[in-house]
Amino acid sequence: MKITEWIHELGGQLINTPLLHWIGVACGVVQVLLAKANKVLLYPFGIASILITLYVLYEAGLYAELLLNVYYLVMSIYGWAYWLKRKDDKPVNATYSEKRDWLITILIVGAGFPLLYYALVYFTDSSVPAWDAWVSATAWAGMWLLAKRKIENWILLNISNAFAIPLLAYKGLHLYALLTLFLFVVAIFGYMEWRRIIARQDDLGKHV
Numbered sequence: 001m002k003i004t005e006w007i008h009e010l011g012g013q014l015i016n017t018p019l020l021h022w023i024g025v026a027c028g029v030v031q032v033l034l035a036k037a038n039k040v041l042l043y044p045f046g047i048a049s050i051l052i053t054l055y056v057l058y059e060a061g062l063y064a065e066l067l068l069n070v071y072y073l074v075m076s077i078y079g080w081a082y083w084l085k086r087k088d089d090k091p092v093n094a095t096y097s098e099k100r101d102w103l104i105t106i107l108i109v110g111a112g113f114p115l116l117y118y119a120l121v122y123f124t125d126s127s128v129p130a131w132d133a134w135v136s137a138t139a140w141a142g143m144w145l146l147a148k149r150k151i152e153n154w155i156l157l158n159i160s161n162a163f164a165i166p167l168l169a170y171k172g173l174h175l176y177a178l179l180t181l182f183l184f185v186v187a188i189f190g191y192m193e194w195r196r197i198i199a200r201q202d203d204l205g206k207h208v
Contacts, residue, residue, distance in 0.1 A: 017175045024052030025179045032183050035146070036190040043080035047073065053176075060171050063124045064116045065164075068136035072143055079147035093201050094194050097150045105141045105156065112137035128167060135164045151198065154191035158184055 027049035034042035050073045057066040097105070113133050120129035142156030161184040168177035 020052055021056060021175050024049050024056065025175055027052070028179055029182065032186050032190070036186055036193055040080065040083045043076050043083070046076050047080075050076065056173070056176070060173055061124075061126065062128075062132055062167075062171060063126055064120055064129075064132040064136040067116070068139055071140055075143045075147050079143075082147055083149070094149045094151060094197050096198065097145065097152045101145065101148065101150055101152075105145060105152070108141040108144060109137045109156075112140050128170070131163065131167050135160050135167060138163075151191060151194040154187045154194065158187045161187065 027045045031042045031046040031049055034045065050069050054066060054069050054073075057063075057069060116133035116136055117129050120126040120133060126132055138156055139160035142153045142158075142160060145153035145156060161180050165177050165180045165184065168174075168180060
């Protein structure tokens with residue numbers, strides 16, 4: 001297929017994409033931009049996007065991705081509460097992961113991937129169990145790091161995004177594939193922005 005034919009076909013598919021998909025993707029875009037800026041308002045937009053995405057993924061038969069988004073929902077609620085500045089508490093700063101954080105991250109991926117793969121093979125009609133399981137396991141780890149305001153969340157989320165883009169396109173969810181491509185690019189800038197935020201925090205700490 002020529003590139004012009006592919007673009008024409010993609011345009012037609014996007015035009016026929018349901019309005020609900022567009023709303024979910026729009027909320028996802030707002031969420032990641034707020035995450036890049038290290039703003040707590042990322043969570044309400046994220047929760048709205050997740051609720052819509054759950055329905056979309058169920059229709060597409062991407063069950064591990066669906067479970068991932070249930071996890072996203074729980075972690076978003078937890079992260080929202082964790083990020084909020086309470087009256088007598090200091091706000092949670094962005095930081096680099098320590099050894100314990102990396103051990104938990106490796107555990108989430110190492111245990112999550114085989115468990116999800118097994119569940120997809122034996123309890124669903126998934127046609128892409130390994131692919132689906134890997135995308136979800138790495139994203140689980142990234143979301144946990146995001147909730148803890150650890151800068152490495154961008155790395156894990158982009159590992160997941162790199163595999164999710166072709167998976168979503170394969171399943172015909174082209175709008176969500178484009179959203180994930182956008183998230184991949186934003187995550188790169190998000191990582192650099194969080195580095196600057198952490199550096200500023202360190203500078204302020206030295207002068208206190």
